[in-house]
Amino acid sequence: MTRLYLSNDTSSRAAGTGALVRAWAERADVDLIRTSARGAFFLEPLVERDTPDGRLLWSHVRPGDLPRILSGEGGTPINRLSFLADQTRIAYADFGITQPLSMADYVAQMGLKGLDRARQLSPADIVKELHISGLRGRGGAAYSVWKKWDVARRIDADCKYVVANADEGDAGTYCDRMMMEGEPFRLIEGMAICAQAIGADQGYIYCRQEYPTAQKVLQQAITIAEQAGMLDLEGRRFHIEVFGGAGAYVCGEETALLESLEGRRGVVRPKPPYPAAVGLYGRPTVVSNVLTFATVPSILACGGSWYASMGTEQSSGTIALQIGGRVKQPGLVEIPFGATLEEVLDRFGGGMAPGARFKAVQVGGPLGSLFPVEKLDIRICYDEFAKADAILGHGGIVVFDDETDMVEMARHFMAFTADESCGKCTPCRIGSVRAREILERIERGQGRLGDLEVLADLGETMKTASLCALGGRAPYPVLTAIEHFGHEFMARHYPAMFQKENDHAD
Amino acid sequence: MIQTLTEIRAVLADVLKRVEQQPPNILRSLLAVQEAIGYVPLETIGEIAQHMGVTDADVTGVLSFYPDLRTRPYGRHLIRICMGESCLANHCTRVLSALGDELRIGLNATTSDGRFTLERVYCVGNCAVSPSVMVDDEVHGRVTPSDVAALLAEYL
Numbered sequence: 338m339t340r341l342y343l344s345n346d347t348s349s350r351a352a353g354t355g356a357l358v359r360a361w362a363e364r365a366d367v368d369l370i371r372t373s374a375r376g377a378f379f380l381e382p383l384v385e386r387d388t389p390d391g392r393l394l395w396s397h398v399r400p401g402d403l404p405r406i407l408s409g410e411g412g413t414p415i416n417r418l419s420f421l422a423d424q425t426r427i428a429y430a431d432f433g434i435t436q437p438l439s440m441a442d443y444v445a446q447m448g449l450k451g452l453d454r455a456r457q458l459s460p461a462d463i464v465k466e467l468h469i470s471g472l473r474g475r476g477g478a479a480y481s482v483w484k485k486w487d488v489a490r491r492i493d494a495d496c497k498y499v500v501a502n503a504d505e506g507d508a509g510t511y512c513d514r515m516m517m518e519g520e521p522f523r524l525i526e527g528m529a530i531c532a533q534a535i536g537a538d539q540g541y542i543y544c545r546q547e548y549p550t551a552q553k554v555l556q557q558a559i560t561i562a563e564q565a566g567m568l569d570l571e572g573r574r575f576h577i578e579v580f581g582g583a584g585a586y587v588c589g590e591e592t593a594l595l596e597s598l599e600g601r602r603g604v605v606r607p608k609p610p611y612p613a614a615v616g617l618y619g620r621p622t623v624v625s626n627v628l629t630f631a632t633v634p635s636i637l638a639c640g641g642s643w644y645a646s647m648g649t650e651q652s653s654g655t656i657a658l659q660i661g662g663r664v665k666q667p668g669l670v671e672i673p674f675g676a677t678l679e680e681v682l683d684r685f686g687g688g689m690a691p692g693a694r695f696k697a698v699q700v701g702g703p704l705g706s707l708f709p710v711e712k713l714d715i716r717i718c719y720d721e722f723a724k725a726d727a728i729l730g731h732g733g734i735v736v737f738d739d740e741t742d743m744v745e746m747a748r749h750f751m752a753f754t755a756d757e758s759c760g761k762c763t764p765c766r767i768g769s770v771r772a773r774e775i776l777e778r779i780e781r782g783q784g785r786l787g788d789l790e791v792l793a794d795l796g797e798t799m800k801t802a803s804l805c806a807l808g809g810r811a812p813y814p815v816l817t818a819i820e821h822f823g824h825e826f827m828a829r830h831y832p833a834m835f836q837k838e839n840d841h842a843d
Numbered sequence: 844m845i846q847t848l849t850e851i852r853a854v855l856a857d858v859l860k861r862v863e864q865q866p867p868n869i870l871r872s873l874l875a876v877q878e879a880i881g882y883v884p885l886e887t888i889g890e891i892a893q894h895m896g897v898t899d900a901d902v903t904g905v906l907s908f909y910p911d912l913r914t915r916p917y918g919r920h921l922i923r924i925c926m927g928e929s930c931l932a933n934h935c936t937r938v939l940s941a942l943g944d945e946l947r948i949g950l951n952a953t954t955s956d957g958r959f960t961l962e963r964v965y966c967v968g969n970c971a972v973s974p975s976v977m978v979d980d981e982v983h984g985r986v987t988p989s990d991v992a993a994l995l996a997e998y999l
Contacts (some may be wrong), residue, residue: 351984508927
């Protein structure tokens with residue numbers, strides 16, 4: 338019997354691994370093992386098998402390829418795949434190797450080593466380890482993780498909470514979904530370490546409803562983790578519950594998320610107080626992104642200084658970039674901070690998809706800035722992006738080709754914010770609607786004199802006066818589109834301007 | 844399929860009891876009602892509010908806030924076409940046109956035979972295999988306009 342490895346990740350199935358499994362399920366000569374995903378989605382559906390020298394892989398497999406795979410014909414050694422070999426995998430080290438719900442697989446890699454170490458440390462020392470690591474939140478705000486934990490740890494309360502933000506709403510991102518589907522124990526372990534450090538009894542994973550598979554896998558993983566004693570902390574049980582969202586993007590903002598978790602409208606709370614002090618039901622609550630929690634076990638297991646030895650001074654460790662759009666090789670890339678955007682697109686993205694020509698790249702989701710080809714030399718780290726008035730956000734990188742209409746995209750970005758604004762603060766609620774109306778007008782070729790100036794003015798107000806990042810960041814993709822592709826806006830404008838001058842002449 | 848208000852009322856009380864918690868959680872209760880009935884009938888708001896000890900306005904507020912809480916029944920299969928950036932970059936609007944042509948409906952509408960409801964979604968996290976179309980809980984990747992007819996044929 339030959340063991341064949343196929344990923345059970347949603348994107349792998351969407352690319353066709355499910356069809357292979359259906360076609361081969363009845364075969365007596367193969368044993369189909371469903372693993373997490375390698376992240377090399379451009380090769381999916383891909384199939385791997387063991388050899389004494391490591392695994393061989395076959396890409397773009399069709400059901401009829403089975404005889405070829407069984408005879409070993411045409412397989413590529415996995416370690417010769419530069420897309421994977423050039424990465425520094427920490428949080429995603431086991432991806433493609435292990436089965437998501439196998440505790441034995443998890444422990445056979447580095448699983449539970451971080452929690453074991455945390456059990457031997459005092460809460461203050463756990464936080465110290467995170468401080469040394471320099472880990473910053475991976476959800477978008479990039480706040481120092483140890484500070485949140487320290488605030489929650491120091492407050493005496495009848496009840497404290499650990500909340501994983503699994504509302505991965507930024508379009509173009511999927512690293513949290515991969516983590517929840519592929520190695521749920523890593524997220525659970527990170528949350529347990531946090532509970533140990535701050536003294537929490539209850540945890541929640543707020544998972545968006547667009548991720549039904551992730552929710553199911555998490556629920557099963559929590560049961561297995563409980564049975565394995567992973568959630569027994571100093572004589573008490575740390576409970577984790579999965580809470581499904583209901584399609585509101587703004588619930589990825591931590592205070593809106595807490596409102597939603599309490600069952601109300603997902604409306605942003607003014608800060609301060611911050612959730613670490615006054616969070617869920619008014620209690621100290623650490624809210625962090627899935628990948629942030631999933632990075633913690635490695636830091637505890639290998640030490641904060643080991644983690645800080647990678648990346649740059651202000652951005653330590655690795656970042657999970659998710660490359661999508663019109664590139665040849667879309668997929669998940671985990672590398673130390675510090676590489677330039679251009680290097681990442683060339684080395685991992687593999688250049689443009691066949692027949693496509695580069696126009697722009699957006700980094701950081703629907704609120705992220707657009708970069709034209711002249712600006713690709715920016716280094717991927719928090720400080721350089723902040724200096725350029727851009728964000729890394731959740732690590733999403735989407736490449737657009739020259740068929741993309743930038744006016745249409747700008748209208749799309751602002752329409753998105755207008756749709757998703759929670760309505761609490763005026764700049765976002767009204768500003769986004771007015772800006773969308775202007776962009777719709779320009780798109781129809783009915784732009785008026787001064788429209789672009791009004792957009793810039795509105796943008797400034799939204800940036801400075803919005804309560805949260807949704808309103809505060811919404812102008813960036815639009816304003817960077819105008820900055821770098823202004824000629825497209827002007828081309829739509831000119832007919833109307835010309836008309837206007839004629840009117841005056843009459 | 845639950846249709847009459849009497850049938851709905853019979854299910855409602857059970858569902859609300861099952862998800863009861865202190866303090867009351869309106870979103871969780873409404874999601875449970877939707878799971879059991881398929882949508883949240885506007886006629887039941889008063890009963891839900893009363894059962895939970897909150898006001899009608901509290902319930903209505905939550906119901907209107909979340910895009911995935913529905914106040915009308917939808918088709919047997921829910922098609923959600925992804926309008927996230929990676930799908931847009933890969934020209935998903937062409938897939939949307941093909942879906943519209945095939946189903947003869949626009950966005951947020953249900954086919955006259957009740958088979959499909961068509962909605963859009965901002966990202967299903969399948970960006971490396973885009974454009975994406977999600978039907979019920981299943982995600983389809985690298986969908987081209989010419990794939991649409993065969994894809995729909997899988998769902999009766």
